Amino acid sequence: MGDVAVDIQHISKRFRLYEAKYTSLKERVIHAGKVPFRELWALDDVAFEVAEGETVGILGQNGSGKSTLLKCVCGVLQPTSGQVVVRGKLSGLLELGAGFQQELSGRDNVYLNGSMLGMSRRDVDRVFDDIVDFSELGPFIDNQVKFYSSGMYVRLGFAVAVSVDPDILVVDEVLAVGDERFQRKCLGRIKKFQKEGRTIFFVTHAPDLVRQVCDRGVVLDQGKVIGEEVATDAIEIYHEHLVRAGAAAAAPPGGPVLAPERPIRITSVELEHGGSGSRPYMLPHEPMTVRFGYEASDRIDGVVFSYSVFTRDGTLVHASDTAILDQLVDVAAGSGQVEFHFDEVPLLDGNHLVHVGISSRTGEIYDVRENALELNVKNPGQARGLVALEPQFTARAASYR
Amino acid sequence: MTSASSVDPGSPVSPTLLGEDDDDEPVVRRRRSSDVVRVVSARKPVHERVADIWRARELLVNMVRTEIRVKYKSSFLGMLWSMMSPAMTLAVYVLVFQVILKNGIPNFVIFLFSGLLLWNLFQVGVQTATGVVVNNAGLVKRVSFPREILALAAVGSASVFFFFQACVMVIFMVVLHTSPAWTLLWLLPVAMVPLLVLASALAIFLAAVNVYLRDTQHLIEVLVGAAWFWACPIVYSYQSSVAPKLVHHGLTWLYFLNPVTPLIMTFQRVLYALVTAPSTVPPHPVEHLLPSWGWFTYLWADGAVLGVSLVLLYIALVVFGRLAGNFAEEL
Numbered sequence: 176m177g178d179v180a181v182d183i184q185h186i187s188k189r190f191r192l193y194e195a196k197y198t199s200l201k202e203r204v205i206h207a208g209k210v211p212f213r214e215l216w217a218l219d220d221v222a223f224e225v226a227e228g229e230t231v232g233i234l235g236q237n238g239s240g241k242s243t244l245l246k247c248v249c250g251v252l253q254p255t256s257g258q259v260v261v262r263g264k265l266s267g268l269l270e271l272g273a274g275f276q277q278e279l280s281g282r283d284n285v286y287l288n289g290s291m292l293g294m295s296r297r298d299v300d301r302v303f304d305d306i307v308d309f310s311e312l313g314p315f316i317d318n319q320v321k322f323y324s325s326g327m328y329v330r331l332g333f334a335v336a337v338s339v340d341p342d343i344l345v346v347d348e349v350l351a352v353g354d355e356r357f358q359r360k361c362l363g364r365i366k367k368f369q370k371e372g373r374t375i376f377f378v379t380h381a382p383d384l385v386r387q388v389c390d391r392g393v394v395l396d397q398g399k400v401i402g403e404e405v406a407t408d409a410i411e412i413y414h415e416h417l418v419r420a421g422a423a424a425a426a427p428p429g430g431p432v433l434a435p436e437r438p439i440r441i442t443s444v445e446l447e448h449g450g451s452g453s454r455p456y457m458l459p460h461e462p463m464t465v466r467f468g469y470e471a472s473d474r475i476d477g478v479v480f481s482y483s484v485f486t487r488d489g490t491l492v493h494a495s496d497t498a499i500l501d502q503l504v505d506v507a508a509g510s511g512q513v514e515f516h517f518d519e520v521p522l523l524d525g526n527h528l529v530h531v532g533i534s535s536r537t538g539e540i541y542d543v544r545e546n547a548l549e550l551n552v553k554n555p556g557q558a559r560g561l562v563a564l565e566p567q568f569t570a571r572a573a574s575y576r
Numbered sequence: 577m578t579s580a581s582s583v584d585p586g587s588p589v590s591p592t593l594l595g596e597d598d599d600d601e602p603v604v605r606r607r608r609s610s611d612v613v614r615v616v617s618a619r620k621p622v623h624e625r626v627a628d629i630w631r632a633r634e635l636l637v638n639m640v641r642t643e644i645r646v647k648y649k650s651s652f653l654g655m656l657w658s659m660m661s662p663a664m665t666l667a668v669y670v671l672v673f674q675v676i677l678k679n680g681i682p683n684f685v686i687f688l689f690s691g692l693l694l695w696n697l698f699q700v701g702v703q704t705a706t707g708v709v710v711n712n713a714g715l716v717k718r719v720s721f722p723r724e725i726l727a728l729a730a731v732g733s734a735s736v737f738f739f740f741q742a743c744v745m746v747i748f749m750v751v752l753h754t755s756p757a758w759t760l761l762w763l764l765p766v767a768m769v770p771l772l773v774l775a776s777a778l779a780i781f782l783a784a785v786n787v788y789l790r791d792t793q794h795l796i797e798v799l800v801g802a803a804w805f806w807a808c809p810i811v812y813s814y815q816s817s818v819a820p821k822l823v824h825h826g827l828t829w830l831y832f833l834n835p836v837t838p839l840i841m842t843f844q845r846v847l848y849a850l851v852t853a854p855s856t857v858p859p860h861p862v863e864h865l866l867p868s869w870g871w872f873t874y875l876w877a878d879g880a881v882l883g884v885s886l887v888l889l890y891i892a893l894v895v896f897g898r899l900a901g902n903f904a905e906e907l
Contacts, residue, residue: 190905191905199789199790199791200789200791200795201791203789246904247616248616249720250614250616250720251716251717251718251719251720251904252901252904252905253616253617253900253901253902254616254617257617258615258616258617259615259616259617260613260614260615261613261614261615261616262612262613263612264612265614267719267720269718269719270718273714273715273718273719274715274718274719276642276646278645278646278649279642279645279646283642283645286638287638287639287642290632290634290635290637290638291635291719291721293631293632295634296634
């Protein structure tokens with residue numbers, strides 16, 4: 176151990192984005208020398224090493240160069256400059272079942288795919304039954320793969336890829352496919368690989384998964400490495416980065432129009448939490464206050480202030496308003512401030528979005544600020560998921576045989 | 577499920593890799609199974625590319641097998657088509673040249689077949705290979721393997737069909753009671769090897785170029801299928817039809833710039849074997865159908881073609897290496 180398994184030596188990858196792609200001779204001649212394109216450096220001088228037996232997670236937003244990096248490591252793409260040195264047998268789970276031939280049976284495809292991944296016929300013979308077992312295809316192994324369901328397809332792809340007995344396993348977000356049970360099974364296999372001392376190279380934008388399986392995290396942004404740390408610190412960098420990127424993206428919408436039927440508007444929204452001032456995220460169970468300022472042009476009776484918290488993928492975490500709290504507010508003309516205070520927020524990891532709004536008792540919406548705030552919670556512990564629960568564990572001797 | 581401790585340390589594939597994950601099972605830290613160091617970089621020297629191709633030879637075999645199986649899987653007559661289509665071509669040429677134009681070559685079917693056999697391998701191989709990277713875009717974008725294998729597999733499957741057609745040719749020869757030049761049979765592989773090298777060189781080169789210039793495919797169909805075919809002495813005899821005129825104009829060298837020509841003539845010399853024969857068309861003058869060269873001339877000519885082809889193959893590999901880096905983006 177201690178050897179370097181994957182040595183990424185200052186690789187850069189340039190893509191040319193053509194506004195139109197000319198591939199016929201006629202077009203090439205017509206447009207010779209003046210094809211408009213933009214250059215995009217998908218990877219910009221990326222350099223780090225992965226030691227043998229290490230599990231490294233690559234974190235980054237969409238378009239940060241994660242997949243390009245993986246493709247360079249797998250050899251599907253060649254870097255524009257620099258090189259990747261890979262020591263040992265590498266198997267890539269870039270896209271499961273990518274090399275399958277539609278017309279052939281599952282059985283034939285296992286052999287074909289196996290040889291694509293560098294296995295000899297004898298090697299495949301030896302693991303064939305295990306592949307069929309793992310993929311749960313049973314008798315369907317002799318059907319043409321074009322008749323497979325997408326689940327069957329992916330299962331067979333994964334089974335073949337891990338049966339190569341790789342020294343280095345490269346996993347792109349393939350675990351996102353397949354049903355939950357199969358995902359667990361795949362993750363189980365990956366963890367087993369870890370224990371066996373294989374090197375694993377992992378790409379995801381689920382920080383939770385990095386915490387679960389990785390020793391180290393590398394954070395990419397716009398083709399550059401912006402952090403290379405032990406997993407939990409890398410997740411922190413990733414979160415901080417998301418906050419900054421989010422702030423830039425959530426530019427304020429044009430000034431709210433004060434229509435006669437909208438006599439009140441939100442003027443400011445702010446979030447204060449236990450870590451305010453010292454860090455851009457809060458810890459589970461810290462207090463939090465959502466405060467918004469308003470300005471009313473007139474006196475309004477029975478105003479409802481509301482807020483809601485969503486995850487990035489749009490799942491509602493929590494929402495409430497003053498009507499639910501049975502606190503109808505009568506607002507006088509002029510500006511004012513209201514706040515929702517939480518003594519403790521039982522959330523685990525998350526980079527959530529907070530929406531706020533003001534409406535009338537009857538549901539007329541006066542003003543809304545979507546994505547007004549970002550709520551970043553970082554979990555220092557090992558528990559996983561959205562919600563910070565505090566389990567009490569008890570063992571009673573009688574329940575054991 | 578056997579325990580992981582029973583893994584044979586020497587075997588590259590452990591039998592316990594698959595199966596349900598089981599945490600209770602003792603896990604043995606494994607040693608690295610291979611010390612192969614692979615370098616991914618934009619510039620890879622040709623000898624390393626060749627080494628990569630050699631390591632992937634089993635993939636080549638599998639791809640050839642796949643292509644043949646897929647091609648005829650859902651057609652009723654299957655493999656028979658690979659023989660039917662050249663047989664039809666053969667029939668048309670016999671009808672046109674022997675029956676209608678009365679070229680007077682005795683046993684014209686065998687003459688034609690011996691040249692066509694080799695030509696079909698060349699043409700089918702090169703033409704299929706030209707489109708092969710583009711047609712396998714999905715694979716090229718997702719799986720890493722030496723891309724040259726795709727082009728070589730096209731030549732490989734053309735070679736398999738060559739073998740089927742050769743069997744048909746043997747049947748023809750038996751039926752028509754003709755015999756090859758038995759003492760010169762060894763010249764057949766001598767001509768085959770340069771042809772395979774030449775076809776591979778063109779296949780690799782064109783497969784890469786076609787990714788950037790998709791016209792190549794159509795251009796090749798016309799150039800190889802029409803022009804190049806007629807530049808080879810396949811449907812006509814070099815010695816009786818073109819040689820006198822070429823000598824007259826001093827252009828023999830030009831004709832032999834076509835590297836396929838000597839190879840086809842070697843096949844004709846061995847399989848057709850009639851150097852001189854009386855014409856089948858009255859008044860039956862004795863025709864010189866094949867050059868009266870000794871075996872050494874054939875050996876020398878084929879050797880020269882081999883030399884040229886190897887140079888071309890090297891150039892093709894260099895060009896392919898330069899272009900292959902951007903395949904995944906261009907497709």
